[in-house]
Amino acid sequence: MISRVALWLALRVVGAIALVVPAAARADWKREWEAELRHRAQDRTWRSDMSLISRAMGSLPDAAWIRRQFTLDADAVHDAVHGIRMLLKSPGFTAIALIVFAIGIGATTAMLSVADTLFMRALPVPEAERVMTIWQYNRETGATRQDVTPGNAIDWVKRAQSFEAIALAEPTGLTAEIPGREPEYLKSTFVSEQFFKVLRTPMLLGRAFEAEDFQQGVRVAILSYPMWKNRFGGDASIVGQAVRLGRAAPFTIVGVMPSNLELRLFDDRFQRQPEPLVWLPKQGFNDFEINGRRTGFWGVLGRLRPGVTMAEARAEFDALSAQLAYEYPETNKHVAAQVVPLRVHLVGSLSDVLPLLLGAVAILLIVACANVANLLLARGIARGREFAVRQAVGANRGRLIRQMLVESLLLASVGGIAGLALARWTLNVIGRLRPLDVAGVDRIPIDARAAVITCGVIVVAAIIAGLTPSIQLSRPASAAALKQGRGNSRRGVRNVLVIVEVAAALVLAVGAGLLVRSFVLIQRVDPGFSSERVAALQLFSSPRIDTPEKRTAFFSQAIDRMRSLPGVVAAGATSTVPFGEARMTIRTAPAIDGRLPASGEDAQIFTTTVTGDYFRAMGVPLFKGRLFDATDTATSRQVILVSRSAAQKFWPGSDPIGSRVRFRFNQTDYDAEVVGIVGEMRHDALDRPARAELFLPYSQSGFYALTIVVRTAPGSPTNVQALKEQVWALDPLQSIFDATMLDDLVSWTLVGRRFSLFLLVGFALATLLLATAGVYGVMSFSTGQRMREFGVRMALGAERRDIVGLVVRDGLKLAGIGVIVGIALALPLARLLRVLLFGITASDPVTFVWVSLALVLVAAAACYVPARRALSIDPVKALRLD
Amino acid sequence: MNLTYPTTLVLHAIANGSTHGFDVIDATGLASGTVYPILRRLEEESLVSARWENVSVARSEARPPRRYYELTSAGEEVLEKALKKYRLTQAKAGRGRRLRPARSS
Numbered sequence: 001m002i003s004r005v006a007l008w009l010a011l012r013v014v015g016a017i018a019l020v021v022p023a024a025a026r027a028d029w030k031r032e033w034e035a036e037l038r039h040r041a042q043d044r045t046w047r048s049d050m051s052l053i054s055r056a057m058g059s060l061p062d063a064a065w066i067r068r069q070f071t072l073d074a075d076a077v078h079d080a081v082h083g084i085r086m087l088l089k090s091p092g093f094t095a096i097a098l099i100v101f102a103i104g105i106g107a108t109t110a111m112l113s114v115a116d117t118l119f120m121r122a123l124p125v126p127e128a129e130r131v132m133t134i135w136q137y138n139r140e141t142g143a144t145r146q147d148v149t150p151g152n153a154i155d156w157v158k159r160a161q162s163f164e165a166i167a168l169a170e171p172t173g174l175t176a177e178i179p180g181r182e183p184e185y186l187k188s189t190f191v192s193e194q195f196f197k198v199l200r201t202p203m204l205l206g207r208a209f210e211a212e213d214f215q216q217g218v219r220v221a222i223l224s225y226p227m228w229k230n231r232f233g234g235d236a237s238i239v240g241q242a243v244r245l246g247r248a249a250p251f252t253i254v255g256v257m258p259s260n261l262e263l264r265l266f267d268d269r270f271q272r273q274p275e276p277l278v279w280l281p282k283q284g285f286n287d288f289e290i291n292g293r294r295t296g297f298w299g300v301l302g303r304l305r306p307g308v309t310m311a312e313a314r315a316e317f318d319a320l321s322a323q324l325a326y327e328y329p330e331t332n333k334h335v336a337a338q339v340v341p342l343r344v345h346l347v348g349s350l351s352d353v354l355p356l357l358l359g360a361v362a363i364l365l366i367v368a369c370a371n372v373a374n375l376l377l378a379r380g381i382a383r384g385r386e387f388a389v390r391q392a393v394g395a396n397r398g399r400l401i402r403q404m405l406v407e408s409l410l411l412a413s414v415g416g417i418a419g420l421a422l423a424r425w426t427l428n429v430i431g432r433l434r435p436l437d438v439a440g441v442d443r444i445p446i447d448a449r450a451a452v453i454t455c456g457v458i459v460v461a462a463i464i465a466g467l468t469p470s471i472q473l474s475r476p477a478s479a480a481a482l483k484q485g486r487g488n489s490r491r492g493v494r495n496v497l498v499i500v501e502v503a504a505a506l507v508l509a510v511g512a513g514l515l516v517r518s519f520v521l522i523q524r525v526d527p528g529f530s531s532e533r534v535a536a537l538q539l540f541s542s543p544r545i546d547t548p549e550k551r552t553a554f555f556s557q558a559i560d561r562m563r564s565l566p567g568v569v570a571a572g573a574t575s576t577v578p579f580g581e582a583r584m585t586i587r588t589a590p591a592i593d594g595r596l597p598a599s600g601e602d603a604q605i606f607t608t609t610v611t612g613d614y615f616r617a618m619g620v621p622l623f624k625g626r627l628f629d630a631t632d633t634a635t636s637r638q639v640i641l642v643s644r645s646a647a648q649k650f651w652p653g654s655d656p657i658g659s660r661v662r663f664r665f666n667q668t669d670y671d672a673e674v675v676g677i678v679g680e681m682r683h684d685a686l687d688r689p690a691r692a693e694l695f696l697p698y699s700q701s702g703f704y705a706l707t708i709v710v711r712t713a714p715g716s717p718t719n720v721q722a723l724k725e726q727v728w729a730l731d732p733l734q735s736i737f738d739a740t741m742l743d744d745l746v747s748w749t750l751v752g753r754r755f756s757l758f759l760l761v762g763f764a765l766a767t768l769l770l771a772t773a774g775v776y777g778v779m780s781f782s783t784g785q786r787m788r789e790f791g792v793r794m795a796l797g798a799e800r801r802d803i804v805g806l807v808v809r810d811g812l813k814l815a816g817i818g819v820i821v822g823i824a825l826a827l828p829l830a831r832l833l834r835v836l837l838f839g840i841t842a843s844d845p846v847t848f849v850w851v852s853l854a855l856v857l858v859a860a861a862a863c864y865v866p867a868r869r870a871l872s873i874d875p876v877k878a879l880r881l882d
Numbered sequence: 883m884n885l886t887y888p889t890t891l892v893l894h895a896i897a898n899g900s901t902h903g904f905d906v907i908d909a910t911g912l913a914s915g916t917v918y919p920i921l922r923r924l925e926e927e928s929l930v931s932a933r934w935e936n937v938s939v940a941r942s943e944a945r946p947p948r949r950y951y952e953l954t955s956a957g958e959e960v961l962e963k964a965l966k967k968y969r970l971t972q973a974k975a976g977r978g979r980r981l982r983p984a985r986s987s
Binding site: 031035060065 | 902903904907913914915916917918919922923926927928935940943944945946947948949
C-alpha cells in the first residue's frame with residue numbers, strides 16, 4: 001500500500017524534473033508521469049513507497065532525453081561522427097569540397113569584413129554619426145567635395161546654427177631640419193579651437209588643444225601617431241617637452257593622437273600621404289583668409305546639435321550658400337555647400353564599388369555552394385545504398401536531410417577555417433591595392449568579429465549547398481532508383497546547378513571583362529605628355545630664398561645641375577605639374593585683344609609658369625610659333641604660350657599667335673603676346689579632359705613653388721636620389737615636398753580602378769574555375785554512367801570522334817544554356833558598373849562576345865577530358881559492365 | 883535505428899499487451915529511467931504510436947487519463963527482426979527479468 005506522503009513526494013519529484021523538459025512538451029510529459037504515478041498509488045497490490053519514489057526519479061533520464069531531442073544534441077553528435085566518418089572515407093571528394101568552400105567563404109568573409117569595418121564598426125570619434133564634413137560644391141561644373149575657401153569657411157562658422165561646433169583645418173607644412181639628416185617635409189595641419197570639441201577623440205597621450213593654445217605666439221603641437229612612433233620612438237615622455245619641428249622656435253608637444261584616427265580633412269583624392277603628421281593650433285584669421293573666396297584649400301568639420309537632422313543641416317547650408325552667393329556674386333555665384341557624414345566621407349569612392357564587390361562575392365559564394373551541392377549529389381548517388389538502408393530500417397526523411405546538412409556544415413566549417421586564412425590574404429591584397437581616398441582599408445582585422453561573420457557565412461553556405469542534395473537524395477520514391485545509381489530527376493538537378501554556375505560565371509566574367517577593357521582603354525589615353533623616364537621633384541622654396549631674383553637663381557642652378565647629370569636629356573620646371581602630389585590650380589579670366597574677360601567657370605584659363613626645357617622634358621609638342629628662350633627676360637616684352645585646347649576655345653577659327661592677352665597671375669597683372677601653341681595636357685586624371693592652359697616664362701613671373709621635371713635618355717635609369725642631392729648641394733636645408741617618377745604619379749590616379757579591377761577579376765576567375773570544375777564534374781560523372789551505352793555504340797561501329805562529339809555536345813548544351821541565361825542576367829547587371837567604365841558602354845558587344853566564347857571554350861575543354869576517358873575503354877569490357 | 887537488447891524487450895512487452903509506461907517497466911524489469919527514453923525514441927521513429935486514454939474511463943476510476951502505447955506495423959517488422967537477432971521466443975520473453983541474450987552462433 002502506498003502512502004499519501006509517498007505519492008505527494010513522487011509528484012513533487014516529477015514536478016521538479018518537469019522543468020528540465022522543454023516548455024513545448026512539458027505539460028504532456030507531466031501529465032503522463034502523474035497519471036502513471038496516481039494510477040499506481042491506487043493499486044492496492046503495489047509494493048512500497050520507495051519503489052514509487054524511485055520510479056518517479058526515473059523521469060529524470062526521460063526528461064533529459066527529451067531535452068536533448070529538442071536541442072538535437074544526441075543526434076547531432078551522432079550525425080557529426082557519422083559525417084566525419086563518411087567524409088574521411090572519400091578524401092578526394094572531401095578535399096575538393098573543402099577547397100571550393102574555402103574559396104567561396106574566404107572571399108565572402110573578406111568583403112564582408114571590409115564592409116563591416118567601413119560601415120559598421122565604431123569610429124574612434126564619440127557619437128560619430130553627428131560629425132559631418134562640409135565641402136564646397138560647384139553647381140556649374142558639378143565638381144563635388146571640393147576644399148572650402150577660407151572666407152566661406154569662416155562665414156559658415158559664424159552663421160550656421162545647426163551645428164554645436166564647426167572646426168576649420170588648414171593644411172600647412174613644417175620642414176624638419178636636423179643636422180646630418182635629409183631635410184624632411186612634415187605635412188601638418190592648423191586646426192581651429194573647435195576642432196577637438198567636434199571630434200571629442202580621446203588623446204593617446206597628453207591632452208587636446210585648449211583655449212590658451214590659441215593665443216598668438218603660443219608654440220604647441222600635437223603629434224600624429226606615426227610621427228610619434230617613427231620619429232620619437234614612441235617615447236611617452238615626449239609630452240611636455242619642447243621639440244624642434246621646423247626652422248623657427250621649438251614647439252611644446254602637448255599630446256599624441258590615437259593611432260586609428262584617419263580624417264582625410266582635405267580633398268586629397270590622389271595623395272599618398274593624406275594624414276598630417278603634426279597638428280598645430282590656428283591662432284586667429286588674417287584679412288586674406290577672411291576675404292579669400294577664390295581658392296579653396298581648407299577642410300571643415302562640424303558636430304550637429306543633438307536632435308538636428310542631417311537634412312536640416314543641409315537645408316541650412318543651402319540657405320547659407322544662397323546668402324553668400326548673393327553677397328559675393330563674383331566668387332560664390334555657383335558655390336554650394338555639401339554636408340557629408342564623416343563615415344560616408346571616409347568610405348570615399350568605395351561606397352560606389354563595395355556593393356558591386358559584395359554582389360560579386362555573393363555570386364562567387366553561390367557558385368561555390370552549387371559546386372559543393374553537385375559534389376554532394378554525385379556522392380549521394382554513390383551512397384544510395386546507405387540511404388536506402390537507413391530509410392528501410394525506419395530513418396525518417398528529416399533525419400536523412402539533417403545528416404546531409406550536418407555533413408555539409410562540417411565541410412563548410414573546415415573549409416571556412418581555411419577560408420579565414422584566404423580572407424586574411426585577400427585583405428592584405430586589398431590593403432596593398434588600397435584606393436587612396438578610403439580610410440583604413442589597409443588595416444582591416446581578422447578578429448572575433450570577422451570570425452562571427454565567417455560563422456554566419458559558413459552556416460548560410462552549408463544550408464545552400466546541403467539543402468538541394470539532401471532533399472533530392474532523401475526522397476523515399478527514389479530509394480529504388482538509388483540502388484541502380486541512376487535517377488533522371490537527379491541528373492536534371494545537377495544540370496540545373498551547372499547551368500547556374502556557368503551563368504553566374506558569365507555574369508562575373510562580363511563584369512570583369514568590362515573593367516579590364518575600360519582599364520586598357522584608359523591607359524591608352526594620351527595625357528598630352530610622355531611620362532616615361534621623367535622624374536618630378538616638387539619644391540616649395542625655403543623662406544631663406546626671400547627675393548624673386550634669389551629664387552630664379554636657385555631654381556635655374558638646380559635645373560642646370562640636374563641637366564649636367566649623365567643620361568639626362570632635358571630638365572625644366574613648372575608651377576603646376578600634371579598629376580603632381582600637391583595640386584596647384586591657378587586660374588584667371590583672360591582679356592583677349594582688348595575685350596573684357598567673360599565671367600563664369602568656363603571663361604577661366606589655367607595659368608602656369610614654366611622655365612628651362614620644360615616642354616621638351618615633358619615631351620609636349622610645339623604646334624606653332626616658338627617656345628620660350630633666353631631672350632625672354634624680366635625686362636623684355638611679356639610673352640605667353642597657349643595650349644592647343646586653349647587656342648581652340650578662346651580663339652575659335654582664328655590664329656592666336658600675335659594676339660595680346662591681359663590676365664592676372666600671382667597678384668600681378670600681365671599684358672602679353674601669344675608666341676606659340678603647344679600640346680594640351682591632362683592634369684587631374686586620365687578620364688578628365690585636358691586643360692585649356694596658358695604658360696608664361698618664369699623669368700617674367702617668378703613663383704614660390706616649382707616642380708622640376710627631368711627626362712633621362714632611354715636605357716639610363718633615373719636616379720631620383722641623385723636629383724635630390726643636386727638640390728641639397730645648393731641648399732642642404734631645402735626640403736623636397738615630393739620626388740617621384742611621373743608615370744607613378746599618373747598610375748596613382750588609377751589606383752581606385754585597379755582596386756575594383758583586381759578584385760572583380762579575381763572573383764570572376766575564381767567563379768570561372770569553380771564553374772569549369774562543375775561542368776567537368778557533371779560531364780565526367782554522366783560519362784561514367786554511360787560507359788555501357790558507349791560500349792554498345794562502339795560495338796555497333798560508332799567512330800571515336802562520334803563518342804567524343806556526343807559527350808562534348810552534351811556538355812556544350814549545358815554551357816550554351818548557361819551562357820544564354822548569363823547574358824540575359826549580365827545585360828541589366830552590367831549597367832551597375834557604369835560609373836567604373838571608360839570608353840565603352842555597359843553592353844559592350846566586344847566584351848560580351850569574347851567572354852561568352854571564352855566560357856564556351858573552357859566548358860568544351862572541361863568536357864573533353866571525360867570524353868577522352870570514354871574512348872579509352874574497351875567496348876567488350878564496357879558491354880559487360882553491370 | 884539501433885536495436886539494443888532493452889529496446890527489443892520494450893517492443894516485445896508492448897506487443898504482448900503492456901501498453902502503459904509503468905506496465906512496460908513491470909513487464910521488462912527495466913528501470914523507469916531506461917524504459918521511458920526507449921519509448922520516446924520508438925515513438926519518434928514511428929515504431930510505436932502513443933495515445934491518451936479516453937477521459938471517461940479515467941474519470942470513472944478517479945484518476946487522470948494515462949498514455950498508452952501500441953506497435954505500428956513498422957514496429958512489428960522491426961520486432962520480428964530483433965527477435966531473430968536475439969533469438970527471443972514468446973515463451974522466454976514472457977518470463978520478464980530473467981531474460982538473457984542468446985549467444986550468437
